[in-house]
Amino acid sequence: MPKNKKNKEKKRKEESHGLQTPKGMHDVLPADYLWWEKISKAAKDLAEFYCFNRLDTPVMEFLKLYEKGTGADTDIVQKEMYILKTKSGDTLALRPEFTPGIMRAYVQHSLSRLGQPQKLYSIGPVFRHDNPQAGRLRQFTQINMEVIGGQNDPIYDAQVIIYFNRLIDELKIKNVVLRMNSIGCKVCRPLYKRQLQNYYKNFEKKLCSDCVRRLKTNPLRLLDCKKEECQEFKAKAPSILDKLCASCTSHLKGVLEYLDEMGIAYQLDNLLVRGLDYYSRTVFEFFTEGNGSEAGAIAGGGRYDYLMESLGGRVTPATGGACSIERLMYVMKSQEVKPPQKLPKKVFFIHVGEMAKKKSLRIIETLRSAGISVAESLGRDSLKAQLKTADKEGIDLALILGQRELFEESIIVRDLRNSLQETVTLSKLVEEIRKRLRAQ
């Protein structure tokens, strides 16, 4: 393309940006924040209640961390990362997920020297340069759970799953299915992969182009193909569950037994493979069922005993999972879960006239110091407009201060519900309001 044409296009692109968020990035407006807060609060309270400790890492890490951790061959690293160069020449990436950063922190701060395992949770933004859709954004907020260190015990996998199960339950999300699988370990997975490749090779010419590629680069993903022409091969493909080594089999059995014990229903799904390289053994996903956009993964995770090693650390057992606030919110809205309500304010301050306006901030501050939350619309000067605003906001008590009251050092307390009002001495105002609020 000629240079000036290219520049022209670039300029046009810049002009169209205008006043809007970049693609896939959303403002959380006050109305949505009620949802947002409900979900993040539930996640946080539950995590603390389950004795997880909060660990927050920076939104940026060295690119290498994700190449080594998440995996250089994964879609996330290959196509979906925001990569930037700093002035000093470092190559950083906005985090596309939490886990590698958490593992890095675990090593950097020697958390292995604290009680094991470390149960850690994080809540914060992650970034993926993906094509957005409803419930899928380029910046979204993950709730991330990790159990790192200690024994390679299936009970930890179960504990992570129990957390998400409870969270989904508390948020009243319906039609959720838990899918479970094991993708084996260093011993049995390579054997299975080879077997899968051998099986698929016979049909190579009949496979879709993606699957031909997968056959070489990432055979487990063959099981994920949704193209019609590949379905019949998928159905007859060897199942990994039959090929697991003895210790992987008993590990999976362990996880499932704990889930049974808890009465948590699941579907064994030998086609469930996850997009990240570091998983081993347990993988799980919570799915919502339904038509179209209501269906999809709302939480997922698994075990990653080799991750620490590929980052250059000592082999450390670890398991975890994540979900996103935005996705949960999307599902809740589509399932018509009742929107959270903000508690209405009870007390509203109204001034009449310049003198009263001048004194208003001070009186309001006195009330606030006494622990009484006071709403107002001091920028409006007409009494009518102020009352109207109070009414619209569902206020119970209006405090009206005018010339006369100012002179008498009193104030009118008007109950907007029954339109009864009385004049109260300013010095007794706090007491009077408390009495009325208590009486409700």
Next chain:
RNA sequence: GUGCCUAUAGUUUAGUGGUAAAACUCCAGUUUGUGGCACUGGCGUCGAGGGUUCAAUUCCCUCUAGGCACCCCA
């Protein structure tokens, strides 16, 4: 990253090759210190840029954003 669909007030939607309409919301007012109802008025460069045309919100192109499918995932 690829393909398809969409874009009109804050919201939901009309509409037209001659610079726009309704409902709800919002703001102001219907006189002098009292809200809900009613009435009157106000708020739009018809997503952005360019082209065709005497004239473009309307037709064409590009960009941007949103949605859907693929890919992948939360």
